Amino acid sequence: MLTVTGVLAAGAAYAEPAHQDLLTEDVTFQNQGLTLHGTVYLPPATGNDTLRRPGIVLVHGSGPGPRAKYVPEAEAFARAGIVTLIYDKRTQGYSLTQHDFAQLADDALAGLQTLRARADVDPSKVGMWGFSEGGWVVPMAAAESPDVAFVVTIGGSGRSPVRQESWSLDNILRHQGISGSLLDAVAVPGAQFMTDSGLLPQAGHDPVAVLRRVHQPVLALWGEHDMQVPAAESAQVFQQALAANPYTTIGFVPGAGHNGHRTSNGFDKAGGLMVDGHPLGALDPGYADVITAWIHQVAAGNPPLSRITTPLPHQEALSRASDDGCWYDTTAVRTAVLVLLVLGLLAYPLTTPRRRADRARSQTRSVRRWARWLTGLGLGTVIGTLAYMVWIFSQVGPNETAFVAGRTLPWLLLQILTLLVVLTTLATALHWWRARILVTGRLRLRLTLLLCAAAVFIPWALSWRLLLP
Structure with a gap:
């Protein structure tokens, strides 16, 4: 050089x-x-x-x-x-x-x-x-x-472009005092989502x-x-x-x-x-x-040919690839998991019967209430997480500041929502177990689909670093 x-x-x-x-x-x-x-x-x-x-x-x-x-x-x-x-x-x-x-x-x-x-x-x-x-x-x-x-x-x-953009965002967020799981979320699943969704043109x-x-x-x-x-x-x-x-x-x-x-x-x-x-x-x-x-x-027809080796400038960290090429880290798998998760969460409210024919409605009121909370919190967390990544990438991060413990306020709220989803999943399962004799037919199917979606939500949230400090 x-x-x-x-x-x-x-x-x-x-x-x-x-x-x-x-x-x-x-x-x-x-x-x-x-x-x-x-x-x-x-x-x-x-x-x-x-x-x-x-x-x-x-x-x-x-x-x-x-x-x-x-x-x-x-x-x-x-x-x-x-x-x-x-x-x-x-x-x-x-x-x-x-x-x-x-x-x-x-x-x-x-x-x-x-x-x-x-x-x-x-x-x-x-x-x-x-x-x-x-x-x-x-x-x-x-x-x-x-x-x-x-x-x-x-x-x-x-x-x-996607690797350069996530490296740049990492620098900007660190400069703003942000640390912890949000940085990993931006560098890996956030960059993957922006690429898969086509919101970052020419990403690859x-x-x-x-x-x-x-x-x-x-x-x-x-x-x-x-x-x-x-x-x-x-x-x-x-x-x-x-x-x-x-x-x-x-x-x-x-x-x-x-x-x-x-x-x-x-x-x-x-x-x-x-x-x-x-x-x-x-x-x-x-x-x-x-x-x-x-x-x-x-x-003048005399382009330099010399190669004089010089020290490279200091670079705090290397850029990171957004995936390692494993089968479970492909666009098809990530998209399928997201679709199944959203459809599973939507299945409970979308399959609500027009006429309440459940004779034991009063006895199953508790499990249905927890199921509604699980649906709302789960959808809110998924949609909120994806929307926040779009916001960070589109705004290039300068408006983000640390709110507490190196977290931005939106990220802290998303992590709290994630914990609430886990808790409401346990509560829904527990109340279903208690009323299992009365939970039959269509309600049983709806709860099964909902808890299957909640089971998918846990690894999804871990992959997004939402359950990490």
């Missing part, structure tokens, strides 16, 4: 002065019938109108993508002599629960062709920069099209398979304090996946967070522009210099 300092020293001779004003041009381009809007940042004039420069397309991270987020990088790259395109991310076909990396890669390629068609750009020297989600998208574009001259990533994950995307098909020069960077992507782990994955690519440079940006901007701990952002009320963090000049110096080396 090559250090950030090493890259800068090797390519600094290609950097251009950054003291002149920039020009911008608004552009539009098409992909699959959708019009995308962007801005091209032009390097300062040199007096040579025939000069054709390298170009770069900046590709978004996850979520809404106004181009304003990438103005600092666009200005820095343009000042270093690189024609730079930033564009508004598509909203059609992209949402929290719907997006396609291949479609986003095609958007980026359409932007690339826009730059390649410009008279002031050398079409053979146009590459892509991808941030976070863009670290999955840009390699796909490069693997698809040889027109991509080079690849730069910042905060790209070497793990699947394999970045390794894509990286192996990338033959262009690659510069992969991570912030030293990246808390959203496992930087040290991802760097090793990139290095192994790109082992056959002789033009791979891997480095870390000191004092930087996930986006390569300044931070003290990976959770705050120091200075920089405000976009939608949120600071971006100041762009460290050294970070931009590293990238632009490397691009000019590649454009």
Whole structure:
């Protein structure tokens, strides 16, 4: 691997002065019938109108993508002599629960062709920069099209989206003072549920398979304090996946967070522009210099070949796979258990006879009352647990705080509900036993289905860590 300092020293001779004003041009381009809007940042004039420069397309991270987020990088790259395109991310076909990396890669390629068609750009020297989600998208574009001259990533994950997301949530929740069973619930059954339900699009995307098909020069960077992507782990994955690519440079940006901007701990952002009320963090000049110096080396036909091993940044914990591949941990089995559990709990109220024909109704009133409590508490716990996981993943956890003993208030309430389900199961079984002579026919069948569901509920709750501290 090559250090950030090493890259800068090797390519600094290609950097251009950054003291002149920039020009911008608004552009539009098409992909699959959708019009995308962007801005091209032009390097300062040199007096040579025939000069054709390298170009770069900046590709978004996850979520809404106004181009304003990438103005600092666009200005820095343009000042270093690189024609730079930033564009508004598509909203059609992209949402929290719907997006396609291949479609986003095609958007980026359409932007690339826009730059390649410009008279002031050398079409053979146009590459892509991808941030976070863009670290999955840009390699796909490069693997698809040889027109991509080079690849730069910042905060790209070497793990699947679901594995990266659960690792990020673990960091955020720990930072909020949360500990214990909720962390395991998010990392394993929560991640499994989000994948199985399709609420986390592209959850199983394999970045390794894509990286192996990338033959262009690659510069992969991570912030030293990246808390959203496992930087040290991802760097090793990139290095192994790109082992056959002789033009791979891997480095870390000191004092930087996930986006390569300044931070003290990976959770705050120091200075920089405000976009939608949120600071971006100041762009460290050294970070931009590293990238632009490397691009000019590649454009000059001299991509770095050096491999200087450097210590990886400290990573508190490794990311975790959401399943171990056992037969009982497959999507089909998990879905079947959940369906049987819900149907079993619903069976009691849904099969209530319209006319009470039970002559011993007064004598069985107690068991029926406990059965109703068991049904309501069981359904409430199951639905509440699943809804809470969706909330945590969709809100990325920043609103969660420890309420007591490292637990959030919703998680504490779900654990209490789980204990109540266990107690009402025992109470229902006990009252049935006491009134067993009077419990006959349809009521017996209804109680049997209910207690079978309750029996399934216990291992389900254990798998969700609801009965663990």
